[in-house]
Amino acid sequence: DQQVKQNSPSLSVQEGRISILNCDYTNSMFDYFLWYKKYPAEGPTFLISISSIKDKNEDGRFTVFLNKSAKHLSLHIVPSQPGDSAVYFCAAETFAGGTSYGKLTFGQGTILTVHP
Amino acid sequence: GAGVSQSPSNKVTEKGKDVELRCDPISGHTALYWYRQSLGQGLEFLIYFQGNSAPDKSGLPSDRFSAERTGGSVSTLTIQRTQQEDSAVYLCASSLVNTEAFFGQGTRLTVV
Numbered sequence: 001d002q003q004v005k006q007n008s009p010s011l012s013v014q015e016g017r018i019s020i021l022n023c024d025y026t027n028s029m030f031d032y033f034l035w036y037k038k039y040p041a042e043g044p045t046f047l048i049s050i051s052s053i054k055d056k057n058e059d060g061r062f063t064v065f066l067n068k069s070a071k072h073l074s075l076h077i078v079p080s081q082p083g084d085s086a087v088y089f090c091a092a093e094t095f096a097g098g099t100s101y102g103k104l105t106f107g108q109g110t111i112l113t114v115h116p
Numbered sequence: 117g118a119g120v121s122q123s124p125s126n127k128v129t130e131k132g133k134d135v136e137l138r139c140d141p142i143s144g145h146t147a148l149y150w151y152r153q154s155l156g157q158g159l160e161f162l163i164y165f166q167g168n169s170a171p172d173k174s175g176l177p178s179d180r181f182s183a184e185r186t187g188g189s190v191s192t193l194t195i196q197r198t199q200q201e202d203s204a205v206y207l208c209a210s211s212l213v214n215t216e217a218f219f220g221q222g223t224r225l226t227v228v
Contacts, residue, residue, distance in 0.1 A: 004158070006158075034216060036219075041221065042221055043120070043207055043209070043219030043220050043221045043222055044159070044207070044219045045218075045219070046216040046217070046218070049216060089158060089159065091159075095214075103149075103161050103164055103172060103174075103175070104149070104151075104159070104161065104217065105161065106151075106158040106159040106160075106161075107158050108156075108157060108158040109158055
């Protein structure tokens with residue numbers, strides 16, 4: 001039962017263009033969403049997050065959009081840089097009474113390659 | 117320490133042997149998590165410790181897996197009688213309450 005899905009295993013983008021990574025979820029109890037970036041032989045590093053009370057969160061070149069009705073979120077990177085090449089994971093969790101359950105459910109990841 | 121530290125970074129073991137994986141979380145972080153990533157898969161939740169509360173063990177795949185956290189700091193994940201399907205990268209993470217988790221570099225376990 002894959003509650004968080006990243007249907008694109010890989011994405012290739014030219015430097016300077018926009019990268020759009022997509023993620024779908026099925027569990028309506030999820031109310032907090034995160035994106036992590038992972039380089040080979042390293043652990044995932046937190047990138048950006050969004051609460052279900054928002055539909056957009058922006059941090060520099062990174063913007064996350066949330067469409068609750070469609071149970072869909074996306075990460076936009078613009079402009080894309082070669083150093084952005086990594087595996088990107090979306091993750092979701094449930095907060096109850098303002099406290100995280102602490103259990104992140106991850107998607108399978110999307111390999112982003114940004115060509116110079 | 118500056119980040120989450122895991123040891124060993126690589127472990128090769130024979131099928132049927134027991135293994136212990138160690139995690140040193142970021143100092144002061146009350147929450148500690150174990151995940152694993154099998155080849156071609158996303159990260160799979162295993163277990164979660166928060167302060168003195170009983171751990172959430174709902175992700176442990178079998179009773180061969182156990183974890184403990186001593187003194188609210190260091191954690192050890194133990195896999196007994198390892199099987200080939202246990203081969204994966206085991207990732208530990210820590211966080212403060214209601215903040216994002218910081219991950220270690222992982223332990224790559226290979227069962228031969």
